[in-house]
Amino acid sequence: MTHRFPIKEIARQAGLGTATVDRVLNDRAHVSPQTRLRVTAAIEELKTQEAQLAARGRRLFFDFVVEAPSRFSREVKAAAEAILPQIGAAVCRPRFLLQEVMEEEEVVAALRRITKRGSQGVCLKVRDTAQIREAAKMLTVAKIPVVTLVTDIGVTDRLAYVGLDNAGAGRTAAYLISRVLGDVPGQVLATRSHERFLGEEERESAFIETLAVLQPELQIIAVQGGSGVDYETSKLLSKAIDGIHDLRAVYSMGGGNRSILSTLEDRGLRAEVFVAHDLDRENRELIFNQRLDFILHHDLQLDIKTAFNAFLAYHGLSSEQRATPVSTVQVLTPENIPP
Known part of the structure; x- marks a missing residue:
């Protein structure tokens, strides 16, 4: 054929x-x-x-390996494709491996395949484990630069981290919740998609520390797991919320917000304030319907552009600075959602 x-x-x-x-x-x-x-x-x-192939310049292949719910992976791919026409130094060809759940062995196998076939850069949103760190180091030894996206990997030779200031986001969530609730006792549900995502760990640590100072009367109920996938999040949360009887707020660090809301409502629970992350399609609909109160957002296109610029600078195709400042959190409400 x-x-x-x-x-x-x-x-x-x-x-x-x-x-x-x-x-x-x-x-x-x-x-x-x-x-x-x-x-x-x-x-x-x-x-x-x-259409880019007619352009002058070197052709580079970049690989995106992303473990995230499909609603977020779609945003990553769309952001990358939107940035491509803006790159004049080379013809950039992204390849995407996007899965809602990627076990450690799957990530390691994927990075080994990339090392074997070659790449001009790898952008990772994956768990922070010892084996994944070693696989990322294997890429850098092979002269393949690695950029981490949204969540970092500890103790690696990665080229850069691009994405949100996660600790700043956690502090912002604590501030918003404390201002809305005032000086009242009660419980705050804090959810993460997985215990091995370093970015969410940073959000949670900063959130807990800041809320303890601002509102020490509030008790935090921490729940981890579900990978931000609706069914798994609902199943996990159903087992964990039996001890919640005085819910005041929810801080969702890892997604699955529609499922979180439904599970709570099934138990007759409704938070006075719900803080979430990322303006994907699901969260856009939820905040328009005032089921979310605040979304902590960052410019994903800018993050992807920063990643591409870091790769181009590595290959000597860009004179821009390699410094990659993290994205400042934007607080979105139903009144200031961008089109």
Whole structure:
């Protein structure tokens, strides 16, 4: 079967072998649905980027490995694709591995594949574990720069971290909750998507420390897990909220807010103030309907642009400074949501 793109090109974009791509294109057996989706996505990415191939300059492949709910992964991909036309120093070709849940072994295997096939830069939003750190170090040893997005990895030789000031976000959440509630006792539900995301850990630590100073009468009920995925978040939260009887506020650090709201309402609980993160489609709808009170947001396009600039500077294709200041948190309400 012929195709507008060579099999080698599709294989390189998808991060698969040519034989596997050939089986998919010819609709042969023994191909998983996930593999077919990767090939389909690679072809769509090639179509999107085709116009850039006429541009002058070096061609660079960048890999995005992201563990996040699909609602956030879509925002990452859209932000990357929006930035591409602004880059004149080179033709940049992003490749995306986006999954709602990626176990440690899956991340390590993916980073090993990238190391083997080569890349001009890897952008990571993954858990902070010893094995993942070693796999990231393997990339840097192979002269493949690594940038972490939104959540960092400890003790690595990564090139830069881009994303939100997580500690600042935690302090901001504590300030907002304390100002809304005033000097009253009660309980605050603080949820994280996973215990191994360093960014959420930083948010939680700063939140707990600041709220203890501002409103020491408030008791924090911490819940971790669910990966921000609705079903898993609901199941986990249902087991954890039996001890909640005087709910005053919710600080959701890792998503799954529709599920959190529904689970609480099923138990007859409603917070006086709900602080969430990120202006994705779900949160936009929730705050318009005044089910969320505040969204702590940052400019994801700016973060992705900073990541691309860091990669280009690494390869000597940009004179911009390599310094990558973290994004300042923006407090959004139903009255100031950007279009």
